Amino acid sequence: MFTDDPVRAAKPATSMPLSEELLWRMDAYWRAANYLTVGQIYLQDNPLLEVPLERRHIKPRLLGHWGTTTGLNFIYVHLNRLIKAHDLDMIYVIGPGHGGPGLVAQAYLEGSYTEVYPDIERDRHGMRRLFRQFSWPYGVPSHVAPETPGSIHEGGELGYSLAHAYGAAFDNPDLIVACIVGDGEAETGALATSWHSNKFLNPARDGAVLPILHLNGYKIANPTLLARITPDELGELFRGYGYEPLFVEGDDPAQVHRQLAAALDKALARIHGIQQAARHATDGQAPARARWPMIVFRTPKGWTGPKVVDGLPVEGTWRAHQVPLKDFDDPAHVRLLEDWLLSYRPHELFDADGRLRPELAELAPTGRRRMGANPHANGGVLLQPLTLPHFRDHAVRLAAPGGLEVESTRVLGRYLREVMRLNAQAGNFRLFGPDETASNRLQDVFEVTSKAWMATIEPVDEHLSPQGRVMEVLSEHLCQGWLEGYLLTGRHGLFSCYEAFIHIIDSMFNQHAKWLKTTRHIPWRAPIASLNYLLSSHVWRQDHNGFSHQDPGFLDHVANKKADVVRIYLPPDANCLLSVADHCLRSRNYVNVIVAGKQPEWQWLDIDAAARHCSTGAGVWTWASTDEGRDPEVVMACAGDVPTLETLAAVTLLREYAPDLRVRVVNVVDLMVLQPPGEHPHALSDVDFDELFTRDKPVIFAFHGYPGLIHRLAYRRHNHDNFHVRGYREEGTTTTPFDMTVMNNLDRYQLALDAILRVPRLSALASDATDRYWATMERHRLYISEHGEDLPEVAQWRWTMG
């Protein structure tokens, strides 16, 4: 199963690749980074300690996290050595993102920081500004952030570093992603399953991930689990996850320098060995899964910081997590801080102007090899547009609205197959899904690719291969994290998911949307491909799986984020879905959410009409309306495939109930058109909105999601008080598809009754229509409870107007 036997490396590595001289310089470089870290947290002036430290040099508010940074800095210096020695293409992902000042310090030392922020010069003036800006209003955030050069990972919300790292490595054969996993972060669910990503990394095609568990022992207020199990258990855990763990451990910097250098040399040799074996296999065999190396780096929290403050131990405890010295009204603390800063011997490190001494500066890689300047960490600069097929080529051909039934997502699957085919050479497009690609009817992609799988493949398996470009694992966290890492390094993708379970990554979506929002204001960050969701197996067609599978609330969640980042599409049929998907795959820097059904459903628009409809986002369906383009008595609005079906069925009922009623049907594809102008770029003008929805007529709005969302988006519109929204009201179980709409009052009978009751002219009909409604409901309930399936008139309903 493995390319070779695991090397058990439970003992610390002991070889010595470092000369004493190099060791001294690396240690000095580390001290420089630590000095700059402490300076950022504490100082607003006197950056080079040119005069004795005073209270006024210290910031009034002390924000930041000290505990993790020296470890991060230590590793960074060693990665620099490795990059330089082997001309590596390497980026870092820092799980403990609150170690922000360390990474800023490193980018500053290597020069990549000043290149993108020229006002932070590499001298005493720049150093003062560097210190002052940190966690300062209008300065830079306290975490590794989009503003930090070289980062694709914020790390404020813990748990996603390793998934991001693997996402970055996929299809980047020459890239090595060094991923620092915090031992606190390692307790999160997302991280705990991310270790298994190694079963999806193909050493022949993909780059490498080098996980480094930063085992400094403590979280905010507690020890970490992985620091308090036996070393044997720790080794078994990582070997069980399929890695070869290499252990580095200590608190004497010189010893740890030697150990880490040896471990990194060993890890790199192993990575290269695995890759060479996979890439130069002469027998034509598919590459086998490798036992990749990872490093356990056990050093004290707050290493090199104050050992004891006010009689309590700090270094090596959770007390070092944030700012270990705070009370500078106490002059003794000012002295402690000064001693701490001087312990790095800054005058050995920086010249009188505050420039890093040349013998240290030359330790850093140069140009794009610097981790702060590696283009993979600013993926937009590498982004190549997808080669897209003509979506019209995949159109459903229909003679008239309601002309045939198809599974919309299956049609999309054929289009995606072509996307996959056309970009196979470029290797920059992947599909992601939690075991649901086929369940969501996208299986035609398997005609041109497979599911990536490096674990054992049995003869009975289908569509599994190390070369596959469909990523399936039963973890929404991994799908999301991998895709984010893939996008942030300049590639494209789509995540298809059961609608209800996309909530599993609500919080990851938040962080990605925040990242995108922030990058809008960072000129050097080039736009990346949008994060595209296809939510299928949606609330209205999870009648078979039941209540736990029914939740359309992700739309509400998404709608809270900044309007210039999010887009929500509810294509009512396959042709609209094609048009929307094509648009989304071309877009940049957005999160696009597409909701579309996978069950056979009636088709409404030919491809030209669909493309027009989707480009305006909402429009009157004149062929379904009976107001002859003017002055309707009621507007039947709909958004979503099932609500559209029920609305059109209601329209046919209304023709029977109230033949002369002037009904206008409005379909909304792009939900953001409802927002007030100024709130969202897609918003309809008030004039256009009123043109569609009238200023005073009742609007019966059948909506895919929770009704509140429509009200929230449209409450400022003139006619809002006449909006009567039907949608999911949190009722469900295992039942029939139509009964789902009945349970939630979104069914055609309800919608038709709503229309009649809201049109004053029809008041004479109200009582009869209500009776008829209840009789129908009674018949429905009796029928399904007796027959276990829907009324024939519902199941066999066809569009008959026009």
Next chain:
Amino acid sequence: MFTDDPVRAAKPATSMPLSEELLWRMDAYWRAANYLTVGQIYLQDNPLLEVPLERRHIKPRLLGHWGTTTGLNFIYVHLNRLIKAHDLDMIYVIGPGHGGPGLVAQAYLEGSYTEVYPDIERDRHGMRRLFRQFSWPYGVPSHVAPETPGSIHEGGELGYSLAHAYGAAFDNPDLIVACIVGDGEAETGALATSWHSNKFLNPARDGAVLPILHLNGYKIANPTLLARITPDELGELFRGYGYEPLFVEGDDPAQVHRQLAAALDKALARIHGIQQAARHATDGQAPARARWPMIVFRTPKGWTGPKVVDGLPVEGTWRAHQVPLKDFDDPAHVRLLEDWLLSYRPHELFDADGRLRPELAELAPTGRRRMGANPHANGGVLLQPLTLPHFRDHAVRLAAPGGLEVESTRVLGRYLREVMRLNAQAGNFRLFGPDETASNRLQDVFEVTSKAWMATIEPVDEHLSPQGRVMEVLSEHLCQGWLEGYLLTGRHGLFSCYEAFIHIIDSMFNQHAKWLKTTRHIPWRAPIASLNYLLSSHVWRQDHNGFSHQDPGFLDHVANKKADVVRIYLPPDANCLLSVADHCLRSRNYVNVIVAGKQPEWQWLDIDAAARHCSTGAGVWTWASTDEGRDPEVVMACAGDVPTLETLAAVTLLREYAPDLRVRVVNVVDLMVLQPPGEHPHALSDVDFDELFTRDKPVIFAFHGYPGLIHRLAYRRHNHDNFHVRGYREEGTTTTPFDMTVMNNLDRYQLALDAILRVPRLSALASDATDRYWATMERHRLYISEHGEDLPEVAQWRWTMG
């Protein structure tokens, strides 16, 4: 570290506790359960196959999941043997909840099903109804569900079984929770970290969890990861997680019966050994962490089902996941189904009336020992109310509104300390939090208890102990899952969390809220304690951690759930927080969300006023108003502690700007009062609402969360068009606390300006007020960018009216 050395049990267990006769009967019982499972999925009639099977006996819609059920049934039969042999108090948690028909079959066989559903009699008529109701409209859901006797876990959304199991075991020393983890589910993040729960289980005080990994090899469409790594890796993984894995593997039932019986005997002996050692330690030592047993149960997916259908292998592949035979227009498939059913030899199992033969029926435990009737799985029947301290005893004493500043959550911490103390004996209350109890200022609880911790404890550690009742782990998933399991088995708890990161468990909240909603309609399910969230470190005071830590959207998410299940409280000060917390801890069957700050903040209400205010949910603060109880010109409304502060500061500004303006201040504690009557039980009547907010005056509403939520809740109210809501609009970074409100236009200056601009009488002031506003903003920006902290007039602001 361990109570004894791990027993390496990589080889199948081979001892033989079963006589041939018992083996035959257990196998027959298993066949009976399998027969009933297939019957539920397929049959609407002819349950005993008394006539040859015909198409009309088969349901028209075939829903359900076959693949996992025979394994679940197999294990259940064996657990029954164990329970009976040792008089065990045992419940099960079934991760692969889609195996619902298996569990229903088991409850039916043991009689617990008929006890709660008397119309499903234990005879041919009952059996017919049992079959027919499954996945049938108005019948029972396809998954293990609240309707399933013996279950505390739905299992539709995968990943939470093991956390639920541990939650159930905490403080239940005599309980054993058998937890079946699906190998698909095992890929999820939540499950991957749940294995670490063993570091929190105290064998002296808590019950035991017996995890059984149901390794049937496939998900919906793919193999599972854990089935395709080497057995060595699998063993290392579970030993690395701290377990002693016992392996059971095969497809020959007789062999597997013997293996599983032996493995269970071994596991039980080990559990008892661990517990005895911990409970009867003579040296007074704290119990050590144990290496608990777990079982890897590797059997074919769809075991005993069709081996091949239409030429494709089914048993032992992913094709067995759902319904393996579907096309009954093909008479050959009808025959296949009949053969499949007959392969269980039903006439050996059931008598002519459809009753399970007595020699089989006697294999089941009796009474409350039956897993379908164990009261722990219907926790409400065991629920004892908490002994609560008088919350008034912990009140902040203040002479007048704005009389002092305190950290509200710290006050709550003192109250919770007393809750902890008063219920220590009962052992039925725990606090849960992801490493944030102290960070959220609840640390006074550590005066009476500690944090539960079974891993190594070092001298430097504080408040860690095997006896602790505060559950801290850096996994929101674990906190949530443990608490759910704890509540569902009849205990009480509170989960304190950073507001932004509670989104990590959005989806788990969904499932719990759905569970609670469903149980409202199940008479035999007794009410359980509410799930209480304390969200602190909230959006407005995460200025130091930055944008990633700022998200108030959980409120929107919660508000989507059924009104009879969810409650949202925004206490503006410590006394209100006490009153709300007391109310929540007494409540049943709700999800209560409390948002409260941890930073020093001004206090407004004495305890009597606070209790009155919280009981009405919203009210006029006359002491802050200048309308003398009548006819205000503007209503300044607020919900949340920071919005309340800004509103009151705005009121003092208004007194200066427009001294004769009649301002009414309305504070909302209970957000659900805003909903229209009929939508939520807490809703204010329209009369009361209008009384508070007027029917026609401008309402400047300062809200803690996204403004859209207020519009969504209040859009049907008369005065809604005059509501101008300020709240979080997704702007943030690392900055000062006050700048957070400025970035989002929630600051006092904005609110005061809003009021002036909305009162027509003040139009003459508008231009000057606007100028003044912008000048102030400019001064603010300059000051914080120069000084790094807020304007003195803001930082030192005090309430001066009244």
